[in-house]
Amino acid sequence: MSVIWQWTYAVEIELLENGETRLAQILRRVPTASCDGLPEEVEALVAEALPMVRRLKLPWLEVFFRHWRLQSRVLKGCDVSGDTAREAVALLEFANRDETRDCPQSICVAQDLAASFGVLDGPGYVEERVRAAEESLSRIDASRDCFACISGELVSALSDDRRFDEAVERARDVRRRRKAAHVFGELASSYCDALLALGRNEEALEVSRLRIPRSSGTRDSTRRLIQSLALARLGRRDEALQQVPSTDRLEAADWTDYLRARRALPGGGLQPAGEDLQRLIAEWSDTLERRNAQYPRARLHKIAAEISLNEGDPAAALAHVETARGILPRLRRPERTRAQLDVIAARVARGADDPPAS
Amino acid sequence: MRVLGEALYSTPEVVIRELVQNAHDSIERKRIEGGDVSEGRIVVSSDATRGELCIEDTGAGLTGEEIKQYLATVGRGYTRDLRDQEDAGDLIGYFGMGFLSAFVVSDRVVVETVSHRSPEESWRYSSQSGETYGLEPGGPRPPGTKVTLTLTSSFDDLVAADRLGGLLARYCCLLRHPIEHAGVVVNGEDPPWRLPPETAPIRRRRAEVAFVSRFERSFEPVATFPLLEEEGGARGVFWIHGGGSYATTDLRSVTVFVRGMLIGDNERDLLPPWAGFVGLVLECEGLNPTASRETIQKNATYDRVAAQVHRSLLRGLEEMAAHQPDAWRRTLMRHNEALIGAAVGDSALFDLLRDEVTVSTSDGELTMPQILKRSEGKIHLTQSERGGFEELLFRAQRVPVVNGHRFAVLPFCKRYAQSSAGALVRLGTAGGDAEIFRPTKLDEPTKERLEALFAHADRSVEPARFTPTYLPFVVVRDRDIELKRRVESDEASKRIGAGILALALNVTSRVDDGALSKIHVNLSCPAIIAALAVDEARLPLARSLLAPLADLLAEPSAEVDVGDAFEELSRALAEVLESP
Secondary structure, eight states: OHHHHHHHHHHHHHHHTOOHHHHHHHHHHHHHHTTTHHHHHHHHHHHHHHHHHHHOOOOHHHHHHHHHHHHIIIIIIIOOHHHHHHHHHHHHHHTTTTTTSSSSSTTTTHHHHHHHHHHTTTGGHHHHHHHHHHHHTTTTTTTTHHHHHHHHHHHHHHHHOOOOHHHHHHHHHHHHHHHTTTTOOOHHHHHHHHHHHHTTTHHHHHHHHSOOOOEEEEEEEHHHHHHHHHHHHHHHHOOOOHOOOGGOOOOOHHHHHHHHHHHHHHHOOOOOOOHHHHHHHHHHHHHHTTOOHHHHHHHHHHHHHHHHTTTTTTHHHHHHHHHHHGGGOOOOOOOHHHHOOOEEEEHHHHOOOOOOOO | HHHHHHHOOOOOHHHHHHHHHHHHHHHHHHTTOOOOOOTEEEEEEEEEETEEEEEEEOOOOOOHHHHHHHSTTTOHHHHHHHHHHSOOTTTTOOHHHHHHTTHHHEEEEEEEEEEEEEOOOOOOESSSSSSEEEEEEEOOOOOOOOOOOEEOGGGGGGEEEEEEEEHHHSSSSSSSSSSEETTTTTTTSSGGGSTTTTHHHHHHHHHEEEEEEEEOOSSOOOOEEEOOOOOOOEEEEEEOOOSHHHHHHTOOOOEEEEEEEEEOOOGGGGTTTOTTTEEEEESSSSSSBOOOOOBBOOSHHHHHHHHHHHHHHHHHHHHHHOOHHHHHHHHHHHHHHHHHHHHHHHHHHHHHHTTTTTTTTTTTTHHHHHHHHHTTEEEEEOOSOOOOOOHHHHHHHHOOOOOOOOOOHHHHHHHHHHHHOOOEEEEEEEHHHHHOOOOOOOHHHHHHHHHHHHBBTTTEEEEEEOOTOOOOOEEEOOOHHHHHHTTSSSSHHHHHHHHHHHHHHHHHHTTTOOSEEEOOOOOOOOHHHHHHHHHHGGGGHHHHHHHHHHHHHHHHTTOOOOHHHHHHHHHHHHHHHHOO
């Protein structure tokens, strides 16, 4: 059992023995609700738990709850608005005080902050994210679950920098080191993303099948989206269509991947389509704007432009290109996105006679 | 063989399902092959003293050749072959796979069978492990099959009469051919969704309650309502759990039948995650069981059924609220906290519940309209378990303060405020403080006087007017500046790695530096009015009476020396008391 779960298990028993039944329940529930993509429940539970842990003077548990709330907000909900960014910094500071720095969960809060910048502007903060992840990894050994999570953030950062081969190599290295430490589990989704970017679709499919467990809630959507894209690219269209989750099973973090899958499956009869899909994309865009998720929002519009173009709606494509261009001044390294948008705009101007992207 | 079976099936109870399913398929097969199935039935019996379980059907039976082919080959079944050839809608299983389950729980399995195509041949198959078997001619018997298991001692409780009856009632209640146990047909009643459309509502509801009692035995349901049918979708019935729930109690229970056979009773993902107080039984031909046929494959069809369930559940709750007031009231009473949590996760449900659920306040449980009425359209909410100065402020005004630390109350109130004209005042936050302490404009001399009374190196003076008027001031810490100072301190750079600290500084550098705390001075307070009016000579005394109090009421910090504050206050009090 990992250090963190050993610790929480012991705490849970202690809480139950001391009559703190409700806090024990929340302790058990919050990580699951966070991973299952139930942000309202996480917010509600953590708001309930924090006064209790402060009353009981349990600062380690405060780190635990606030970390899982940030995981839910940032990694699932792509929320890096002012309050969340402030909370990520505040938790980092809190988790490095004398009374908390030995908490097994303290190391993870660095990932919360680094991931916030990954959502805000992934490519723009690559260097800082890589440095922060390497720094955290140097403090822990591979047997810790945090090692897998923080490595996942590192792999994502490398992919954001288009260093896909290095990302794949790092992911494999994590796997080797975890295996040597007789533990399993890694953030295989970022590994799969790097494989997909390299066009290694069979491998991505294999890794997603073997290493991303089937699970409840929206957690399963990540696996299904990776598989649908890989299968679509492998020409296994019917299987791919079966794997595309319905939109009500997605979280903000899935939205661009969902559109990527849709782009690879034109004319698949998936719903919503046409104006309904455009309306949904507009809602997603508004949400990402409110949550200050600039880079995902730019990507969302870029892929939406390609889908619109593939579906013969150049006016919608151009509108998406213009919205995405409006986001570029807020990105640190907008060059690549700008160039991609220019290509789409040129396709619109030429009447979309180029082959569609996938 | 046993190891394989154990790996495939999660619970020994599945053996009952598998063998009854085989028997049922055998009758269906006879029908497809042109046999007469008007007398088709299955009898399940047991002998607890001998640990025997017996399933007998009047179906197609097997020839000697078929036994060799299908019972001797794991995973191969006649049903599968037939399914590949025919339009075999009512065939459920894969005979060979189902038969495998028998060896999980048995020391010995005996099959006596006569095929309806060769009624003169009778066969008796017996095996102790499934790996080797004996086959010999059997005694005369009518066409059909009788399977007798001698259970291992670990599983002989499977045949306890009440357990077996309950299992059959759940597993087999939707099968079309009659299944008898202890002289009773366990599937004699149609499920509620198969009742004729003209069935009276009261009779339908009674049938729903009776049906769900097979799946929910602990408490009588508070209410039941149908899963609304959609083309190509599922049919079924919901119920609201009769037992109470709190907050995140997840009592979701979903039982799924495919082609009449219970496949999974833990498919809770088909219900929305907020529906912890709901149970559901559904039947759907389009869902695909996994290899063990104990769970359902998650794919696009699964998503479609989940969406149908979601729509139908909301509609059912709406209908209940509108037409079953007693059931609705009981649902609200038993599941109030769970419903608050549910409402914040689903906007349609929120619209239904927003004015109905109650939240915990300083004045007891109140609905939102009650709160707004007493708070002039505002929702005051605190997240601390014990109130600070806010408690004092609002108790004096008899304004209820919502306990935002209770489950889901904060997001519920946020959403309520967003969707109505009400404003949410979060006490203890900068926004909440700004709402309470509205800044007041002052002329320059009064401002200077206030500064003279309260000036402090790291505290800004903010004039305001608020009730209760006996409160002279409130000191509030600026959390953003506090965080900025901590993160930008030398201490932080020693504790926090340089890489991650650089990202943190990126955030804090956007906060302008300023005073660490604010003192909101109440210009409506008689003591403050008096202090502002004192002559210059007595100004230092007024300061010594008020300023140390501010230090003592402020949050403890390195900047404030409590000893100094008490000393100054003591001196001032002595001066007042000693003066004529």
